[in-house]
Amino acid sequence: MMASGENTLPIIEIQQLKKRFGTITALDGIDLHIYPGEIFGLIGPDGAGKTTLIRILCTLLLPDAGRVQLLQHDVVHDVQSIRRFLGYMPQRFSLYPDLTVEQNLNFFADLFQVPPSIRQQRIQQLYHFSRLEPFKNRPTRALSGGMKQKLALSCAMIHTPKILILDEPTTGVDPLSRQEFWHILHQIREGGTTVLVSTPYMEEADQCDRVGLMYRGKLIVVDTPQRVRQRFPYPLYRVWGQDTYALREFFQNLETVHSVHLFGDALHVAFTQPPVPSDWKHWQLTSHQQIIRWQPIEASVEDVFLEMMEAHS
Amino acid sequence: MNQRKPAIVAEHLTRRFGTFLAVDRVSFRVYEGEIFGFLGANGAGKTTVIRMLCGLLAPSDGNAWTAGFNVRTQVEQIKQHIGYMSQKFSLYEDLTVRENLAFYGGLYHLRRDQIQQKKQQLFQQLELAAFETTLARDLPLGFKQRLALSCALLHDPPVLFLDEPTSGVDPRARRDFWGLIQSLARSGKTIFVTTHFMEEAEYCHRVAIMHEGKIVAMDTPETLKARSRKSSMQQVFVSLIQQQLTES
Ligand SMILES: Nc1ncnc2c1ncn2[C@@H]1O[C@H](COP(=O)(O)OP(=O)(O)OP(=O)(O)O)[C@@H](O)[C@H]1O
Numbered sequence: 001m002m003a004s005g006e007n008t009l010p011i012i013e014i015q016q017l018k019k020r021f022g023t024i025t026a027l028d029g030i031d032l033h034i035y036p037g038e039i040f041g042l043i044g045p046d047g048a049g050k051t052t053l054i055r056i057l058c059t060l061l062l063p064d065a066g067r068v069q070l071l072q073h074d075v076v077h078d079v080q081s082i083r084r085f086l087g088y089m090p091q092r093f094s095l096y097p098d099l100t101v102e103q104n105l106n107f108f109a110d111l112f113q114v115p116p117s118i119r120q121q122r123i124q125q126l127y128h129f130s131r132l133e134p135f136k137n138r139p140t141r142a143l144s145g146g147m148k149q150k151l152a153l154s155c156a157m158i159h160t161p162k163i164l165i166l167d168e169p170t171t172g173v174d175p176l177s178r179q180e181f182w183h184i185l186h187q188i189r190e191g192g193t194t195v196l197v198s199t200p201y202m203e204e205a206d207q208c209d210r211v212g213l214m215y216r217g218k219l220i221v222v223d224t225p226q227r228v229r230q231r232f233p234y235p236l237y238r239v240w241g242q243d244t245y246a247l248r249e250f251f252q253n254l255e256t257v258h259s260v261h262l263f264g265d266a267l268h269v270a271f272t273q274p275p276v277p278s279d280w281k282h283w284q285l286t287s288h289q290q291i292i293r294w295q296p297i298e299a300s301v302e303d304v305f306l307e308m309m310e311a312h313s
Numbered sequence: 314m315n316q317r318k319p320a321i322v323a324e325h326l327t328r329r330f331g332t333f334l335a336v337d338r339v340s341f342r343v344y345e346g347e348i349f350g351f352l353g354a355n356g357a358g359k360t361t362v363i364r365m366l367c368g369l370l371a372p373s374d375g376n377a378w379t380a381g382f383n384v385r386t387q388v389e390q391i392k393q394h395i396g397y398m399s400q401k402f403s404l405y406e407d408l409t410v411r412e413n414l415a416f417y418g419g420l421y422h423l424r425r426d427q428i429q430q431k432k433q434q435l436f437q438q439l440e441l442a443a444f445e446t447t448l449a450r451d452l453p454l455g456f457k458q459r460l461a462l463s464c465a466l467l468h469d470p471p472v473l474f475l476d477e478p479t480s481g482v483d484p485r486a487r488r489d490f491w492g493l494i495q496s497l498a499r500s501g502k503t504i505f506v507t508t509h510f511m512e513e514a515e516y517c518h519r520v521a522i523m524h525e526g527k528i529v530a531m532d533t534p535e536t537l538k539a540r541s542r543k544s545s546m547q548q549v550f551v552s553l554i555q556q557q558l559t560e561s
Pocket residue numbers: 142143144145146147172174330333335353354355356357358359360361362400
C-alpha cells in the first residue's frame with residue numbers, strides 16, 4: 001500500500017490552481033495533494049481539464065493563478081530541476097517513424113541515461129507487456145495504431161523517474177495489453193515512483209490508490225475508488241432482458257426509477273426507493289415478461305461517474 | 314439470418330506486407346442492417362481488413378465485395394456506397410464544422426443543396442448545430458467523433474466502417490454514440506465496427522475475433538459467452554487470446 005497520510009509530505013502539491021483560455025475556464029480552482037508512492041487516477045469527461053492540469057504539472061503550460069509544486073520545486077520557477085525527475089507521456093506522443101521499435105527504445109534509454117546494466121532487463125519487461133519483440137526490427141511507421149501507443153508507453157516507462165505522469169496511456173490499447181500495462185505500473189510504483197495517470201476506462205480507476213473526478217475545471221471528488229463507489233446514493237440493480245433497449249425504455253418510464261444505463265449486455269437501474277419482491281413480480285407482468293433476471297449490485301466507478309455527470313449538467 | 318442479403322462478403326481475403334502476413338485467408342459475411350463487431354489485439358489485422366473492404370488497399374490474395382461491388386475492380390463505386398471513419402478521425406483540423414462537411418460533400422460530388430439538406434438532418438440527429446462555426450481542432454473529442462461520423466454519412470451510404478470510433482471518448486459520450494449506431498442499423502444501414510471496449514462488443518449483433526491475421530471466433534456475443542462459459546465478452550476475449558498465445 002502507498003504511504004499516504006497527514007504525516008507524509010505530499011510529492012505533488014496543487015493550491016487554488018486556475019487557468020483560462022480566452023473565455024473558457026479550463027481549471028477553476030484546483031486543490032490537490034498527491035503522496036509519495038501513490039498511483040493517482042484522473043478521470044472525467046472530455047474537456048474537463050485533465051490534459052490542461054497535466055500540462056501545467058509537466059511545466060509545459062503556465063498557470064494563471066495558484067501554486068504548483070513537485071518535490072518542493074515550483075512549476076513556474078524550477079522548470080529545469082523538475083524535468084530531471086519527471087517522466088511524462090502526452091496524449092499524442094511522437095515516436096521517430098523511421099526508427100525501428102528497438103531503436104526507439106534505445107533512443108529513449110540513452111536520452112534518459114538508463115544505465116546499461118539494467119537496460120536489457122527493462123526492455124525485456126516492456127516487451128512482455130507490449131508483445132512487440134517479434135516486431136523489434138520493424139520501422140515504427142509500419143505499426144498498427146495500438147502498437148504505436150504501446151511503444152510510446154514503453155519509451156515513457158523505460159527509465160525510473162520519481163514522478164511519472166501519463167495522459168490517457170491506454171487509449172486504443174487492447175484489453176489483454178491493458179491488464180499487463182497495469183501490472184507493470186504497479187511494479188514501477190513498487191520501485192518508489194509516484195504515478196499520476198488519466199484514463200477514459202472507468203474500470204482502470206479501481207487499479208488506482210486514489211482517484212479524482214474532474215468536471216468543468218473542478219475536482220468534484222477525490223477519494224479511494226472504494227469510497228468513491230460507496231458515494232452512490234441509490235439502490236442499484238443489474239437487470240437482464242430480452243431486448244435491452246426496450247427494457248431500458250420500460251424502466252425509464254417508472255416513477256421509482258432514478259436512472260437507467262446500458263452496461264454491456266444488461267442495464268443498471270437505480271431506484272429512488274428499494275424495490276420489494278412484489279414490485280418485480282408486477283414489472284414482469286407490465287413489461288410483458290421482458291425481464292429475464294435481476295440482481296442487486298454495488299455501484300462501480302462508472303455508475304458514479306454517470307450519476308455525477310447528470311447531477312451537474 | 315440467411316435470407317438476408319449480404320452487404321459485405323470476404324473470401325480468403327489475404328494481405329502481405331513484404332513477407333509479413335498481416336491478414337491470412339479471412340472469410341465472412343455481414344448482412345444488411347447488421348452491427349458487426351471486429352475485435353482483436355493490437356496488430357491483429359483489423360484496420361488492414363477494413364482498408365481492403367473500403368477499396369483503399371489491394372488484397373494480395375482472395376477477394377471481397379462491399380455493397381455488391383468488387384474491392385479489386387469497382388473501387389470508385391465502393392467509395393460512393395460506403396462511409397469510413399478511420400482510427401484517427403481524419404478531419405481537417407483548421408476547417409470549421411461547416412467547412413469540413415462542405416469539403417467531404419465535394420469529395421462525393423454532392424450538390425450544394427443536397428449537402429445543405431443532409432447537413433440539417435445530421436446536425437439535428439447528432440446535436441452538432443451549436444458548433445457549426447467551430448474549428449475542428451477546438452471541438453471536444455466526443456463532438457469531433459460526431460463530426461467524423463457526419464462526414465461519413467453525408468452521401469447516405471448503405472455500409473459504414475467505423476474503426477475504433479469511441480477510443481478515448483468518455484463513458485457518457487460513448488453511450489450516446491452507440492445509441493446512434495443502433496438507430497442507423499435499425500434504419501437498414503450495415504455497420505462494421507472495431508473497438509477495444511469489450512462492453513461495446515456486447516452491443517453488436519455478431520462479433521469476429523481476430524488473432525495474428527486470422528479469425529479465431531465468430532458468432533453472437535451470447536453464443537460466444539455460453540460456449541466458453543464466461544459471463545462477459547471481456548472474459549471471452551482475454552481467455553481466447555491467452556489460449557491462442559500459449560498454443561503458438
Ligand atoms: N504498411 C505496412 N507495412 C508493414 N506492415 C504493416 C503495414 N500496415 C500494417 N502493417 C502490419 O500489419 C499488422 C496488422 O495491422 P493493423 O493496423 O491491421 O492492426 P489492427 O488490428 O488494426 O491493430 P490496432 O488494434 O492496434 O489498431 C501489424 O503487424 C502492422 O504492423
